[in-house]
Amino acid sequence: MAEIQQGGGGGKKGGKVRAKKMSTKIDMTPMVDLAFLLLTFFMLTTTFSKPQTMEITMPEKIKDEDKPPEVNEKKVVTLILGANDKIYWYHGITDPKVEVTDFSANGIRKVLLKQNAEIPGMILLIKPGDDSRYKNMVDILDEMNITNMQRYALVKITDTDKELVKESNL
Amino acid sequence: MDMTPLVDLGFLLVTFFMLTATARPDEPVTVDMPSSVSEIKMPETDIMLITVSKDGKVYFNLDGKYTRQELLRTMGERYGISFSDQEVARFAVMSTFGLPIGNLKDYINMGPEERKNVNQPGIPVDSANNQLKDWIVFSRMANQKVRIAIKGDSDSSYPVVEKVVNTLIDNKVNRFNLITNMEMNKKPS
Numbered sequence: 001m002a003e004i005q006q007g008g009g010g011g012k013k014g015g016k017v018r019a020k021k022m023s024t025k026i027d028m029t030p031m032v033d034l035a036f037l038l039l040t041f042f043m044l045t046t047t048f049s050k051p052q053t054m055e056i057t058m059p060e061k062i063k064d065e066d067k068p069p070e071v072n073e074k075k076v077v078t079l080i081l082g083a084n085d086k087i088y089w090y091h092g093i094t095d096p097k098v099e100v101t102d103f104s105a106n107g108i109r110k111v112l113l114k115q116n117a118e119i120p121g122m123i124l125l126i127k128p129g130d131d132s133r134y135k136n137m138v139d140i141l142d143e144m145n146i147t148n149m150q151r152y153a154l155v156k157i158t159d160t161d162k163e164l165v166k167e168s169n170l
Numbered sequence: 171m172d173m174t175p176l177v178d179l180g181f182l183l184v185t186f187f188m189l190t191a192t193a194r195p196d197e198p199v200t201v202d203m204p205s206s207v208s209e210i211k212m213p214e215t216d217i218m219l220i221t222v223s224k225d226g227k228v229y230f231n232l233d234g235k236y237t238r239q240e241l242l243r244t245m246g247e248r249y250g251i252s253f254s255d256q257e258v259a260r261f262a263v264m265s266t267f268g269l270p271i272g273n274l275k276d277y278i279n280m281g282p283e284e285r286k287n288v289n290q291p292g293i294p295v296d297s298a299n300n301q302l303k304d305w306i307v308f309s310r311m312a313n314q315k316v317r318i319a320i321k322g323d324s325d326s327s328y329p330v331v332e333k334v335v336n337t338l339i340d341n342k343v344n345r346f347n348l349i350t351n352m353e354m355n356k357k358p359s
Contacts, residue, residue, distance in 0.1 A: 032180065035181055038184050042187030043187055051203070051212045051350070052206065052208050052209060052212065052352050053208065053210050053212045053347035054208040054210070054349075054350055055208075055210060055345065055346075056345070056346065056348060057345045058338075058344045060339075060344055061342075128332070129328070130327075130329055131327070131328075132328045134323065134328060134331050135324035136328070137328060138204040138206055138324075138348060139204065141206075141348075142207055142353075145207060145208065154335075
């Protein structure tokens with residue numbers, strides 16, 4: 001049933017016309033050329049780095065009847081993100097002393113670690129100014145992760161803060 | 171010379187790259203993302219992507235063919251624009267767009283080459299006419315599992331990002347992802 005009929009119908013011997021024996025080697029150069037062309041193409045177009053994401057959770061919107069939670073002002077450190085990648089920061093709320101720093105490892109990171117050691121239960125308020133860039137916001141949130149800050153919030157900048165930045169002249 | 175091992179390896183690599191390659195969808199804007207040390211990988215499905223470009227325009231994308239179909243139908247109902255079945259089908263395979271809903275119909279009916287030449291004004295996010303809000307609300311209705319990712323350009327100004335974030339918070343989306351590039355060796359020793 002499943003045999004392959006070999007040798008044709010006739011049982012004649014000798015008179016068979018044999019096909020000329022061909023060489024089994026074929027020229028593979030074009031195939032290999034094409035293969036390497038494809039290889040180069042796919043290698044150059046593949047992007048391996050999958051983008052990273054930073055997960056952030058924002059507080060729920062405060063309803064009108066709710067009062068915003070009150071905190072001790074001694075624990076509050078405010079960071080204002082200004083133009084040209086500057087960070088203005090101050091401790092406390094009444095009569096603050098505004099200082100300026102930047103996003104380098106010796107800038108904001110040192111400030112954060114120092115303040116965190118000095119103030120128990122520090123709360124950071126991050127206020128990106130109107131002339132700050134998106135990169136500044138990502139950088140400061142990243143810095144929070146690096147220095148392992150526990151309590152921080154992204155808050156809208158107030159007019160008082162804008163005044164403070166202007167007055168500081170830094 | 172016996173080239174067999176070389177050719178074998180060549181084909182192995184071809185197969186590997188062919189299988190791992192994913193076609194990158196063409197996007198109307200190039201976005202230069204800021205970097206972070208975060209190591210969470212971006213999930214591949216159920217993503218709603220809100221792109222903020224350098225010049226402060228907002229673009230929108232949602233994956234999933236069927237979710238997109240449902241999204242366009244509900245959005246059409248909301249704004250009183252009827253989309254034909256063919257238009258819905260074409261929208262389902264489109265990628266990122268940044269147009270007010272009124273201009274969307276013309277854009278859907280364009281060819282792929284024509285679309286590239288369109289100067290997209292961005293999705294309106296002003297408080298008077300916040301269409302992004304409706305895109306978000308109806309996307310979440312079409313696909314409950316959707317995760318929201320914001321892809322912002324390093325140089326886009328904060329007030330635009332703030333508008334997008336506030337739109338999200340107003341719609342009770344308190345958790346979202348910011349897409350960044352990877353950055354190495356930033357942890358303090």
